[in-house]
Amino acid sequence: MEIKEEGASEEGQNFLPTPQANDTGDFQFTSIQTTPDEPQLEFILACKDLVAPVRDRKLNTLVQISVIHPAEQGLTRYSSTEIVEGTRDPLFLTGVTFPSEYPIYEETKIKLTVYDVKDKSYDTVRTSVLPEHKDPPPEVGRSFLGYASFKVGDLLKSKEQVLTLSLRTSDGGKVVGTIQVSVVKMGEIEDGEADHITTDVQGQKCALVCECTAPESVSGKDNLPFLNAVLKNPVCKLYRFPTSDNKWMRIREQMSESILSFHIPKELISLQIKEDLCRNQELKELGELSPHWDNLRKNVLTHCDQMVNMYQDILTELSKETGSSFKSSSSKGEKTLEFVPINLHLQRMHVHSPHLKDALYDVITVGAPAAHFQGFKNGGLRKLLHRFETERRNTGYQFIYYSPENTAKAKEVLSNINQLQPLIATHADLLLNSASQHSPDSLKNSLKMLSEKTELFVHAFKDQLVRSALLALYTARPGGVLKKPSSPKTSTEESSSQDPPPPMRRQDSIPHHSDYDEEEWDRVWAHVGKSLNCIIAMVDKLIERDGSGEGDDGSGKDGEKGHSLGDSVITHPQEDWYEQLYPLILTLKDCMGEVVNRAKQSLTFVLLQELAYSLPQCLMLTLRRDVVFSQALAGLVCGFIIKLHTSLCDPGFLEQLHTVGLIVQYEGLLSTYSEEIGMLEDMAVGISDLKKVAFKITEATSSDVLPVITGRREHYVVEVKLPGRMFESLPLQIKEGQLLHVYPVLFNVGINEQQTLAERFGDVSLQESINQENFELLKEYYTVFMEKMPPDYISHFQEQNDLKGLLENLHQNIQAKKRKNVEIMWLAATICRKLNGIRFTCCKSAKDRTSMSVTLEQCSILRDEHQLHKDFFIRALDCMRREGCRIENVLKNIKCRKYAFNMLQLMAFPKYYRPPEGTYGKADT
Numbered sequence: 001m002e003i004k005e006e007g008a009s010e011e012g013q014n015f016l017p018t019p020q021a022n023d024t025g026d027f028q029f030t031s032i033q034t035t036p037d038e039p040q041l042e043f044i045l046a047c048k049d050l051v052a053p054v055r056d057r058k059l060n061t062l063v064q065i066s067v068i069h070p071a072e073q074g075l076t077r078y079s080s081t082e083i084v085e086g087t088r089d090p091l092f093l094t095g096v097t098f099p100s101e102y103p104i105y106e107e108t109k110i111k112l113t114v115y116d117v118k119d120k121s122y123d124t125v126r127t128s129v130l131p132e133h134k135d136p137p138p139e140v141g142r143s144f145l146g147y148a149s150f151k152v153g154d155l156l157k158s159k160e161q162v163l164t165l166s167l168r169t170s171d172g173g174k175v176v177g178t179i180q181v182s183v184v185k186m187g188e189i190e191d192g193e194a195d196h197i198t199t200d201v202q203g204q205k206c207a208l209v210c211e212c213t214a215p216e217s218v219s220g221k222d223n224l225p226f227l228n229a230v231l232k233n234p235v236c237k238l239y240r241f242p243t244s245d246n247k248w249m250r251i252r253e254q255m256s257e258s259i260l261s262f263h264i265p266k267e268l269i270s271l272q273i274k275e276d277l278c279r280n281q282e283l284k285e286l287g288e289l290s291p292h293w294d295n296l297r298k299n300v301l302t303h304c305d306q307m308v309n310m311y312q313d314i315l316t317e318l319s320k321e322t323g324s325s326f327k328s329s330s331s332k333g334e335k336t337l338e339f340v341p342i343n344l345h346l347q348r349m350h351v352h353s354p355h356l357k358d359a360l361y362d363v364i365t366v367g368a369p370a371a372h373f374q375g376f377k378n379g380g381l382r383k384l385l386h387r388f389e390t391e392r393r394n395t396g397y398q399f400i401y402y403s404p405e406n407t408a409k410a411k412e413v414l415s416n417i418n419q420l421q422p423l424i425a426t427h428a429d430l431l432l433n434s435a436s437q438h439s440p441d442s443l444k445n446s447l448k449m450l451s452e453k454t455e456l457f458v459h460a461f462k463d464q465l466v467r468s469a470l471l472a473l474y475t476a477r478p479g480g481v482l483k484k485p486s487s488p489k490t491s492t493e494e495s496s497s498q499d500p501p502p503p504m505r506r507q508d509s510i511p512h513h514s515d516y517d518e519e520e521w522d523r524v525w526a527h528v529g530k531s532l533n534c535i536i537a538m539v540d541k542l543i544e545r546d547g548s549g550e551g552d553d554g555s556g557k558d559g560e561k562g563h564s565l566g567d568s569v570i571t572h573p574q575e576d577w578y579e580q581l582y583p584l585i586l587t588l589k590d591c592m593g594e595v596v597n598r599a600k601q602s603l604t605f606v607l608l609q610e611l612a613y614s615l616p617q618c619l620m621l622t623l624r625r626d627v628v629f630s631q632a633l634a635g636l637v638c639g640f641i642i643k644l645h646t647s648l649c650d651p652g653f654l655e656q657l658h659t660v661g662l663i664v665q666y667e668g669l670l671s672t673y674s675e676e677i678g679m680l681e682d683m684a685v686g687i688s689d690l691k692k693v694a695f696k697i698t699e700a701t702s703s704d705v706l707p708v709i710t711g712r713r714e715h716y717v718v719e720v721k722l723p724g725r726m727f728e729s730l731p732l733q734i735k736e737g738q739l740l741h742v743y744p745v746l747f748n749v750g751i752n753e754q755q756t757l758a759e760r761f762g763d764v765s766l767q768e769s770i771n772q773e774n775f776e777l778l779k780e781y782y783t784v785f786m787e788k789m790p791p792d793y794i795s796h797f798q799e800q801n802d803l804k805g806l807l808e809n810l811h812q813n814i815q816a817k818k819r820k821n822v823e824i825m826w827l828a829a830t831i832c833r834k835l836n837g838i839r840f841t842c843c844k845s846a847k848d849r850t851s852m853s854v855t856l857e858q859c860s861i862l863r864d865e866h867q868l869h870k871d872f873f874i875r876a877l878d879c880m881r882r883e884g885c886r887i888e889n890v891l892k893n894i895k896c897r898k899y900a901f902n903m904l905q906l907m908a909f910p911k912y913y914r915p916p917e918g919t920y921g922k923a924d925t
């Protein structure tokens with residue numbers, strides 16, 4: 001009989017074997033009746049009276065679970081239990097679970113093979129994916145003890161859903177013990193007999209009673225289709241662990257990919273292409289420039305066009321990846337996948353423990369957002385951006401130095417103009433429409449809208465930047481010359497006053513034939529406000545006259561009307577409202593057009609200066625920042641949607657969401673040595689850039705519930721769509737479209753051998769400053785949380801949580817400058833969980849170190865929150881690392897079931913971050 005490895009297919013990451021779910025060909029099989037989205041079958045295993053092949057040998061056993069699909073000949077290796085040492089009656093803590101997607105039927109046969117493990121280091125090799133026909137001899141490292149098999153239907157129909165089967169030798173003759181298969185259902189009360197299992201402490205025994213309280217829904221099950229639209233290819237594992245009072249708790253571990261891994265980058269790149277195309281067009285429309293500036297513009301446009309083409313190519317490539325939901329760690333350097341986060345997953349632990357409510361613990365695991373294709377030779381964004389600005393500020397080349405804040409402002413004003421101008425035009429037309437209908441109420445409403453938007457428009461230009469940019473542009477026009485250097489007055493330190501104007505910039509050959517009229521802009525700008533005032537005055541008059549039925553002598557009531565623009569405010573009783581207002585609206589549009597024209601050109605010139613100064617460096621930096629941001633955003637959106645889904649029934653959370661916003665805590669495990677310094681520098685900026693993101697929840701109008709992004713680099717809004725019934729249950733503020741903010745914080749603690757080198761011979765200051773800066777951010781969030789949440793909530797919250805104490809403790813640990821102080825990570829994660837936040841764990845690939853950390857976090861939660869028996873802490877940890885979701889994560893990334901650590905590396909790891917023997921070794925990453 002042929003044995004196939006689960007996941008040994010080309011893709012490596014496919015959880016479903018062939019045939020795909022429900023694809024049963026010509027055969028008719030009996031489906032297992034379960035609640036949708038619940039696993040179809042879960043069982044636990046225990047052996048009794050095992051016979052050792054050699055007398056007096058202490059058995060170390062594991063059970064390998066294989067599936068014989070009814071339509072297939074072959075056997076598919078499905079999962080294994082952990083190794084239970086030194087007993088003939090092993091009781092396995094790792095169970096078996098078949099998720100809802102798995103093609104399992106009552107006719108499916110399960111084969112259980114029991115092995116005696118002699119050398120644990122061989123065990124992983126045995127269960128790794130090997131090239132066809134390259135299976136190592138079965139006897140290496142372990143020996144076959146016996147097997148049993150059963151049909152799923154027989155198990156389900158058996159009395160109390162328990163089967164006790166004889167284990168037989170390969171020839172089927174000799175009985176070498178029994179194996180008990182017991183169906184379990186998370187949350188169901190289960191009577192069980194006291195039993196004994198080996199604990200962490202050698203030889204110690206512990207009585208176990210299978211008894212669970214009825215569950216409470218932990219995540220509104222009705223909402224699952226919504227979540228399933230974003231989560232894909234789940235891997236599920238089941239465990240049972242004893243509590244300190246010798247009862248069972250059950251744990252289901254789940255790891256899922258998300259189609260947001262690809263969807264968000266595609267959305268974002270499309271937006272960035274639009275933004276850049278618009279900027280390129282504006283550069284082209286900048287009008288006539290002096291030959292020097294014109295050449296610079298041509299050069300800039302060539303580079304910018306190339307950049308847009310590159311983004312378009314990447315988008316085309318990504319669009320070919322329809323249905324993809326996972327980028328493996330081995331693809332991290334691929335150019336076309338640069339914007340896609342590495343190895344993004346939801347790592348979920350569902351705990352059902354006696355006496356306590358069921359609980360879910362979610363962590364998003366993802367590779368540190370970083371520009372692997374560009375590499376880290378010159379460092380990452382934090383350093384590169386700093387260096388770029390310092391050089392720009394100190395250079396003598398630029399006549400005016402625009403700080404990042406000012407260029408950001410230029411982009412913001414440009415974007416506001418582009419949005420407001422058409423909006424005002426629409427409201428102006430609506431006003432005329434109301435006028436032609438002679439409807440006073442509608443006229444008043446239209447005027448209100450028009451006034452509001454026009455005020456915003458006028459306000460947008462109330463900035464010294466526009467003024468100084470106009471002056472700079474004037475000097476760059478043919479014949480333009482500056483009498484004296486100017487700089488944005490908003491920030492004195494920004495002007496490079498000590499630098500003499502560079503020779504190129506002076507353009508001495510151009511005659512000084514005209515003087516710049518600085519007042520002109522004020523006049524043009526003020527005309528918009530004045531023409532609006534004329535419209536307001538006219539509307540007042542029209543309505544007043546309409547009400548009184550009297551004529552008007554045309555004398556203005558307020559000062560504004562005395563102005564030349566206001567002279568047209570004379571009503572004629574016999575004429576209709578439309579005719580009275582039409583010329584005024586035309587004037588407003590003309591004035592606005594003039595302002596828009598000048599402001600757009602001047603602010604585009606600010607951008608031209610920034611680009612011209614630093615080509616192609618500036619564009620490469622933008623690309624790097626976009627790449628890193630895209631990876632970070634994909635993870636954030638995934639985390640936000642999952643958090644929203646799991647907390648929809650929690651009014652406190654919803655209140656927090658719209659009054660305070662959400663904390664998003666990133667745990668970084670990168671070292672501050674060699675290339676990972678650059679990764680950490682990228683990651684720190686990528687995460688900090690997430691502050692520019694706000695969420696908005698809308699009602700889904702179709703089955704497409706995928707999020708939509710709008711905005712531009714300085715400010716993005718992610719629209720998350722919720723099905724009608726879920727949307728209805730939200731607080732009014734959220735339903736009305738209030739923007740929901742996130743507060744990202746990053747705490748990094750390097751744990752590997754590279755970090756040891758950094759601590760001994762290198763520099764850990766990057767990690768120290770990141771942790772310190774982010775502590776301040778976390779504290780700020782906490783303060784706002786305490787201020788803004790309702791007093792009843794806070795008093796209850798304070799009773800339950802000592803957040804202040806935890807923050808203090810975190811602060812002390814950050815200050816302590818202790819080596820590999822993993823306490824920082826535990827404290828930050830605990831604070832985040834208590835604050836209802838979104839948790840992330842990242843290392844370079846989110847594969848090895850991340851797996852160690854999330855499994856440790858899971859077991860620590862079980863110990864601290866669910867009374868995991870202290871003697872079982874290490875066993876639980878080993879179970880999760882050996883046969884849990886994370887080893888599957890390694891498999892799907894590198895097609896090998898081995899954490900990529902060697903002995904030497906592990907010696908440098910903090911104790912609880914070391915995986916069990918046999919699960920690590922040299923792996924081709």
Ligand SMILES: O=P(O)(O)O[C@H]1[C@H](O)[C@@H](O)[C@H](O)[C@H](O)[C@@H]1OP(=O)(O)O
Nearest residue numbers: 843844845846847848849900901925
């Ligand atoms: O998931 P990671 O911990 O980033 O994987 C590392 C691993 O820690 C390290 O021991 C190994 O030498 C590789 O560098 C892994 O990174 P890959 O990105 O190559 O998977």
